[in-house]
Amino acid sequence: MQPENVLSVTQLTREIREVLQGHIGTVWVEGEISNHRLQGSGHQYFTLKDAGSQLSCVMFRGAARSGVRLGDGVQVMVQGDISVYEPRGQYQMVVKQVQMKGQGGLQAKFEALKRKLYEEGFFDQEHKQSIPKYPRVVALVTSPTGAAIQDMLNILTRRAPWIHVLIFPVRVQGQGVEKETIRALEMLNAAAQHGLPVPDTIVIGRGGGSIEDLWAYNEETLARAIFASRIPIISAVGHEIDFTIADFVADLRAPTPSAAAELLAPDVTELKRHFDALSRRLTGQLTVQLDQHEKVLDFMRRGGLRTEPVRQLQSAEQEVDEAEYRLKDAVREQLRARMDEVSERQQVIAAHHPQVMLTEITHRLENQGQHLRQSLSHRLARLEDRVSSRADVLKNLGPESILARGFSYTTDVQGKVIKSAEEIRAGDLLVTRLQQGVVKSIAQP
Known part of the structure; x- marks a missing residue:
């Protein structure tokens, strides 16, 4: 017995997909990434797993803008829709958003402020101030006891001992970091009023840490204070992989505090080579000038201009005339060459004229x-x-030719050719075709 309502594999798979999408919808799932694969198309495929299960995931290129770098072993929270990949009949999550586990709220707040300040033009290059190449006074806004300040001082004193370093101590972690940093920027921008050396540039720096440790540098109040500073600011917060709002607003972002110090302090050896090259070039220019003046003085001593000024002027005028003749001749030669070139190109153009x-x-x-x-x-x-x-062959071999030789053929009323007497039953109507005419008959028992 044939069963009713038999589904194809494709139909069943589609019904399962509709059930999953309709009853589960968009969900958040957390777990560890494994088997991560980034395709050339920009799509990312990975498995999200925990101690008991695993879930296949795909994040298409258009959704991969969260800023989170996916990779094996990363703990994440993902948002997406549960669906079915029909060719394999495998259920999967189509990921729309990714957040680092435990940092979702801070990351969302970070992205919101970043988007707001970007729209207000805080990151525009036209607002960036240039950093002095050879600063005389540098202000370091950082912790006086941290490793960052030691690294910066070591580099500055070794590479550029002439730089005057002004340290403005602030906390770099905990409550009130942004307030102390804002106060430091206000004081340094008014350094002359407080009897302090006016810095050529300011470095805001600290070592690396988690997003919670660096969060003070993501506060909007600090971002606006950096933007308002009349003194160029270098942001050197965290390690190379750490980014804060301060980095985007500052006039220059250094990947580390040490890198900021290297940017401000040109190497002494390099400067010495530069000055030596300038000295050699200046000496050469002075030597040439002195030689020329010596020749003039020697000429004056020989008394040529004093004793025979007319002859000297006539000789100079003759040299000018000869130079003018050579110049005209050279110009005529150049004109002839250009005219020949123009003529050749006209011929080429005429040969390739559209008409x-x-x-x-x-x-x-x-x-x-x-x-x-x-x-x-x-x-x-x-x-x-x-x-x-x-056509001649068909005419000779066709039915009409055969009938013309005295043959005939018999069919039933439907036109089926009768080939054997066993196909005929008593009472059947038979049709016999001759060359001329048709004979109908009824089969007898």
Whole structure:
């Protein structure tokens, strides 16, 4: 017995997909990433697992803008829709958003403020101040006891001992970090009023840490204070992989505090080579100038201008005339060469003029059309000969030729040819076809 309502594999798979999508919808799932694979298309495929289960996931290129770097072993929270990949009949999550586990709220707050300040133009390059190449006074806004300040001081004193370093101590972690940093920026921008050296640039720095440790540098109040500073600011917060709002607003972002110090302090050896090169170039220029003046003085000592000024002037005028003649001759030669070049290019242009090329193409098309017509005519003639020959064969071998020789054939009323007497039953109507006419008969028992 044939069962009713039999589904194909595709139909069943689609119904399962509709059930999953309709009853589960969009959900958040947390777990550890494994088997991560980034395709050339920009799509990312990975497995989200915990101690008991695993879930196949796909994040298409258009959704991969969360800023979270996916990789094996990363603990994440993902948001997406549960669906079914029909070719394999495998259920999976289509991921739309990714957050680091435990940092979702802070990351969302970070992205919101970043988007807000970007729209207000805080990150525009036109607002960035240039950092002095050879600063004389540098202010370090950082912890006086941290490793960051030691690294910066070591580099500055070794590479550029002439730089005056002004340390403004602030907390770099915990409550009130942003307030102390804002106060430091206000004081440094008014350094002259407080009897302090005016910094050429300010470095806000600290070592790396978690997003919670660095969160003070993501506060909007600090971002606005950095933007308002009249003194160029370098943000050197965290390690190379750490990014804060302060980095985007500052005039320059250094990947580490040490890198910021290296940017401000040119190497002494490099400067010495630079000054030596300048000294050699200046000495050479002075030597040339002195030689020229010595020649003039020597000429003056020989008394040429004093004793025979007219002859000296006439000789100089003659040299000028000769130079003028050579110049005119050179100009004429250049003009002839340019005219020859223009003539050659005109000939090339004339040969490639659209009208000339159109005429050539028209002739070529006419020749090709004539050749095509001849080929088609020959082809049709050959086909007509073949058709005529085969028509003669069909005429000789066809039913009419056979009937003309005295043969006939019998069919039933439906036109089926009777080949054996066993196919006929008593009372059947038979139709016998002759060359001329048809004979109908009824089969007898």
